[in-house]
Amino acid sequence: xxxVTQTPSHQVTQMGQEVILRCVxxxxxxxxxxxxQILGQKVEFLVSFYNNEISxxxxxxxxxxxxxxxxxxxxxxxxxxTKLEDSAMYFCASLSGFRADSGANVLTFxxxxxxxxx
Amino acid sequence: DQQVKQNxxxxxxxxxxxxxxxxxxxxxxxxxxxxxxxxxxxGPTFLISISSIKDKNEDGRFxxxxxxxxxxxxxxxVPSQPGDSAVYFCAASAxxxxxxxxxxxxxxxxxx
Numbered sequence: 001x002x003x004v005t006q007t008p009s010h011q012v013t014q015m016g017q018e019v020i021l022r023c024v025x026x027x028x029x030x031x032x033x034x035x036x037q038i039l040g041q042k043v044e045f046l047v048s049f050y051n052n053e054i055s056x057x058x059x060x061x062x063x064x065x066x067x068x069x070x071x072x073x074x075x076x077x078x079x080x081x082t083k084l085e086d087s088a089m090y091f092c093a094s095l096s097g098f099r100a101d102s103g104a105n106v107l108t109f110x111x112x113x114x115x116x117x118x
Numbered sequence: 119d120q121q122v123k124q125n126x127x128x129x130x131x132x133x134x135x136x137x138x139x140x141x142x143x144x145x146x147x148x149x150x151x152x153x154x155x156x157x158x159x160x161g162p163t164f165l166i167s168i169s170s171i172k173d174k175n176e177d178g179r180f181x182x183x184x185x186x187x188x189x190x191x192x193x194x195x196v197p198s199q200p201g202d203s204a205v206y207f208c209a210a211s212a213x214x215x216x217x218x219x220x221x222x223x224x225x226x227x228x229x230x
Binding site for chain 1: 150151152154159160161162163164167168172175177207211214215216217218219220221222223
């Protein structure tokens with residue numbers, strides 16, 4: 001079954017450093033998302049990406065964050081200057097399709113990249 | 119403003135019994151509701167969904183009920199199995215391609 005692949009699985013960085021998290025979405029999917037989950041908290045939406053541009057972003061997704069799809073396959077999340085509170089599990093997801101029984105959009109998530117900022 | 123709430127952080131049931139996980143929402147613009155299951159060290163995986171025009175959707179052992187007037191949905195798992203032990207997230211979206219808003223999750227433990 002097709003998978004969303006994320007790298008690295010775990011990254012430790014110093015506060016103020018730049019971090020790039022990488023994702024390879026499922027090849028024929030068109031919508032891509034980044035979510036994050038701070039330990040023990042809910043999964044929070046960061047940004048959605050469609051047709052090579054941001055379609056929606058949350059208030060968490062400030063100027064320190066950026067996304068791009070540089071080569072048509074990888075989908076990256078960059079944090080320019082990491083803060084302690086950026087420590088979280090970051091999930092990439094792509095839109096699998098719409099359920100016939102509900103019309104709901106079903107996201108396929110990657111296993112996540114754990115970011116630890118020291 | 120927490121638009122999707124799962125008030126029970128954890129639930130423990132005996133194998134073979136019914137598990138009922140609850141979710142409340144505040145945004146009346148939500149039209150699509152989904153349940154995801156998450157195991158440790160994995161991303162959430164889709165379980166079942168329902169749209170606001172229905173009040174019930176069933177898929178095998180899993181049934182989702184929606185009470186739109188109460189802004190409440192629930193996931194029933196029957197019979198529960200030890201492999202169902204995971205964190206269950208309720209999620210809602212206003213459009214079928216828009217962002218999903220997740221609840222805090224409920225950790226289900228099914229005891230053999």
